Amino acid sequence: MEHRKMLAAAVAAVMLGVAGPARADAKRIELPADGLQLKPSTLPGYAKAQANCVACHSAEYMAYQPPTAARPYWEAMVKRMKAVFKAPVDEADMPAIVDYLVKTYGNEQAP
Template sequence: MRTIMLAVASVALLAGTAFADEQAIKLKPGAGLDKVEGNCAACHTLAYIPMNSVYLNKAGWTAEVTKMIKAYGAPIDDADANAIVEYLSKNYGS
């Protein structure tokens, strides 16, 4: 029993350390930022946005948002999807 308790405590400690290392991402202000934060951050870190911005133009961001909706089932309506693409291409397009 003591071994199990020690193992559980170790896992909890390691998990807490992993989360503590994650940096808060502050995206550029602009129209549509609220849609990005509200929809995209529900499933993944916003760190992917600046990370991928060197590769994606408007067509690329459109493809990414479409993939999130169609392939991964993100519940984003058309109006929000358009606002997200506009925000990303304007602020993080290559």
């Protein structure tokens, strides 16, 4: 009996346009501009990070990581983004991205 009630509610929602195609009065969300950009670099990972990392999140994410973070930390973060969050990062690009991140935001920064 509960299944029939749920089915009837779903049919009613579709007929009323609640669960159908986008409605003309649909709300739009505009996100604020990023407060930070990636730090420019001549490292190959810079362009790869621009293409991959900031497509999903702000550069603030990198800037707020511990500046003492070593290469294994950044490797784990990049692998996590790919495995857990399904970031479309090419495996071949991952070492260059890690190299850029650790040398720009981690413990391998030039003084």
